[in-house]
Amino acid sequence: MPSQESRLVIRRGSDVALSHLPRVTLSVVLTFTTKKWFTFEPTPIYIYIYIYIYIYIATTNLQKLKVRGRMKPKYMMISFFIIFLQFITLSNSKSIIKNLPGFHGDLPFTLQTGYIGMGQDDSMQVFYYFVESQRSPSDDPLLLYLTGGPGSSGLYPFLYQIGPLSFNYESSKGNNITLELNPYSWSKAANVIFVDLPVGVGFSYSETIEASKSSDSIVAIQSYEFVRKWLVENPNFMSNALYISGISYMGIIVPNVALEIYKGNERGNQPQLNIKGCLIVNPLTDKFINFNARFEFAHRLALISDDIYESTKATCGGDYVYNDPRNVLCTIILNGWMSVPLIKISNGQCTSKITYGNILERGCDARDMEPTCKAYTDTFIETWANNKDVQKALKVREVRIIENWETTNKSISYDFKKNDTIVYSYDVWSSIPSHKQLLTKNCQVLIICGDHDMVFPYVGTLKWIRTLNLPIVSPWEPWFVRSQVAGYQMTYARNGSSIKVATVMGGGHPLAAYNPEEALVMMDGWLSSHAYLSDS
Ligand SMILES: *[C@@H]1O[C@H](CO)[C@@H](O)[C@H](O)[C@H]1NC(C)=O
Numbered sequence: 456m457p458s459q460e461s462r463l464v465i466r467r468g469s470d471v472a473l474s475h476l477p478r479v480t481l482s483v484v485l486t487f488t489t490k491k492w493f494t495f496e497p498t499p500i501y502i503y504i505y506i507y508i509y510i511y512i513a514t515t516n517l518q519k520l521k522v523r524g525r526m527k528p529k530y531m532m533i534s535f536f537i538i539f540l541q542f543i544t545l546s547n548s549k550s551i552i553k554n555l556p557g558f559h560g561d562l563p564f565t566l567q568t569g570y571i572g573m574g575q576d577d578s579m580q581v582f583y584y585f586v587e588s589q590r591s592p593s594d595d596p597l598l599l600y601l602t603g604g605p606g607s608s609g610l611y612p613f614l615y616q617i618g619p620l621s622f623n624y625e626s627s628k629g630n631n632i633t634l635e636l637n638p639y640s641w642s643k644a645a646n647v648i649f650v651d652l653p654v655g656v657g658f659s660y661s662e663t664i665e666a667s668k669s670s671d672s673i674v675a676i677q678s679y680e681f682v683r684k685w686l687v688e689n690p691n692f693m694s695n696a697l698y699i700s701g702i703s704y705m706g707i708i709v710p711n712v713a714l715e716i717y718k719g720n721e722r723g724n725q726p727q728l729n730i731k732g733c734l735i736v737n738p739l740t741d742k743f744i745n746f747n748a749r750f751e752f753a754h755r756l757a758l759i760s761d762d763i764y765e766s767t768k769a770t771c772g773g774d775y776v777y778n779d780p781r782n783v784l785c786t787i788i789l790n791g792w793m794s795v796p797l798i799k800i801s802n803g804q805c806t807s808k809i810t811y812g813n814i815l816e817r818g819c820d821a822r823d824m825e826p827t828c829k830a831y832t833d834t835f836i837e838t839w840a841n842n843k844d845v846q847k848a849l850k851v852r853e854v855r856i857i858e859n860w861e862t863t864n865k866s867i868s869y870d871f872k873k874n875d876t877i878v879y880s881y882d883v884w885s886s887i888p889s890h891k892q893l894l895t896k897n898c899q900v901l902i903i904c905g906d907h908d909m910v911f912p913y914v915g916t917l918k919w920i921r922t923l924n925l926p927i928v929s930p931w932e933p934w935f936v937r938s939q940v941a942g943y944q945m946t947y948a949r950n951g952s953s954i955k956v957a958t959v960m961g962g963g964h965p966l967a968a969y970n971p972e973e974a975l976v977m978m979d980g981w982l983s984s985h986a987y988l989s990d991s
Pocket residue numbers: 626627631632633
């Protein structure tokens with residue numbers, strides 16, 4: 456029971472607070488402290504300061520409202536109500552998007568965009584696109600989808616690969632870009648988050664120089680922090696089965712994200728995440744094996760002759776890309792059929808005109824403006840995303856409304872043999888050790904390979920999986936879409952963990968861009984086959 460005197464002190468305090476501390480300042484302080492609390496930073500001191508300030512404000516407000524008497528429980532209730540209000544206000548950093556420029560009418564699916572504040576004092580603001588499952592959002596799994604690069608925006612797979620919308624290549628012209636629905640969107644079977652990570656990619660930004668620095672291993676840790684905070688903001692999806700997925704370079708990072716999550720759960724981090732596995736498309740897993748696999752692949756697909764193959768193999772000793780320049784003979788032979796580095800442009804006469812992303816695709820030039828030319832249609836995204844109306848419709852913050860939105864941040868993206876940049880370090884050479892650890896965590900892994908992808912050919916994937924010496928539980932066999940052979944699959948398993956590898960016949964590097972139906976059928980079938988695990 457407070458004495459007369461202490462009540463007087465409280466009342467004096469309230470006068471001081473109300474006359475000298477403008478409401479705005481208080482609200483800023485409170486938002487800051489709440490943010491700290493709800494982002495689960497390990498700073499319990501904030502919680503105390505926070506509760507103290509709230510009770511204080513609640514009581515002073517009551518004094519102002521001329522509520523008298525000793526009503527401590529009521530103060531408490533009111534202060535908790537204010538906490539609740541504050542929480543609601545915070546959630547406003549996410550928005551449901553109803554319309555998008557270029558798409559006629561309301562979007563027939565639920566699209567949410569928003570920012571998640573991460574790192575010290577939320578100095579990283581990470582933008583994401585979330586598409587709710589169009590089947591059963593509460594039962595279907597939740598996929599965190601990481602784009603390749605690294606350094607490519609989540610908007611790219613959203614619009615060109617597995618998202619609910621794609622460009623209408625025929626009718627889009629100049630600045631008039633039109634969108635249509637993708638009948639094979641992965642949102643037909645899963646809830647999918649596309650994220651712009653690390654900061655500097657897409658619409659994500661950092662408030663400090665320090666926060667703009669990243670690396671393969673940091674992106675893995677950031678992805679874990681991201682998904683944890685996203686789930687705190689979207690608790691409806693907390694119990695859905697969670698899969699980490701991605702494509703291409705993310706094969707280096709996805710297994711590490713999953714591992715971070717398993718380890719975080721083991722440490723008792725809250726919230727506990729319902730992680731079940733990984734789904735990776737045409738992954739780079741090991742920078743030695745996967746780049747070298749191009750040579751083997753070129754031979755298997757008849758791009759180089761048996762003679763060249765045999766003599767190069769004998770001379771180069773199994774290393775065709777990092778070969779010692781002192782091995783002159785090897786270098787000369789290699790330059791004859793394929794230049795080093797083995798990427799995109801090449802002088803080697805055998806493979807220089809081949810499209811690495813899909814060896815069956817005819818070469819084309821963006822300037823020809825043919826709707827069938829990928830190099831041309833790939834330019835639509837930058838035209839569209841740089842439109843101010845689009846950025847406003849996506850609820851991009853004013854501070855990040857930009858004129859030079861780029862699909863890929865070149866100071867982050869990787870090329871064969873590229874050195875670290877000022878902002879990014881390519882510090883993971885191989886994620887095979889992480890796969891080994893995942894095999895002890897009850898983790899299910901699916902790897903889908905387009906069998907005509909020469910960026911990271913399937914032969915490399917088969918090769919590194921063999922190094923794990925896993926028992927085969929389901930041998931190499933065809934799988935089907937509409938009674939046609941769609942590709943081949945095999946599954947390895949040990950101690951409750953599994954790795955399944957599936958090829959898609961005729962598939963290229965951006966798999967779903969060439970084989971959208973096959974990609975959806977494989978991912979949905981595989982996820983459903985593990986559905987029983989979600990109950991555990
Ligand atoms: C944009 O293209 C669509 C489809 O071709 C067409 O209906 C529309 O009139 C065009 N808009 C403008 C402003 O040209």
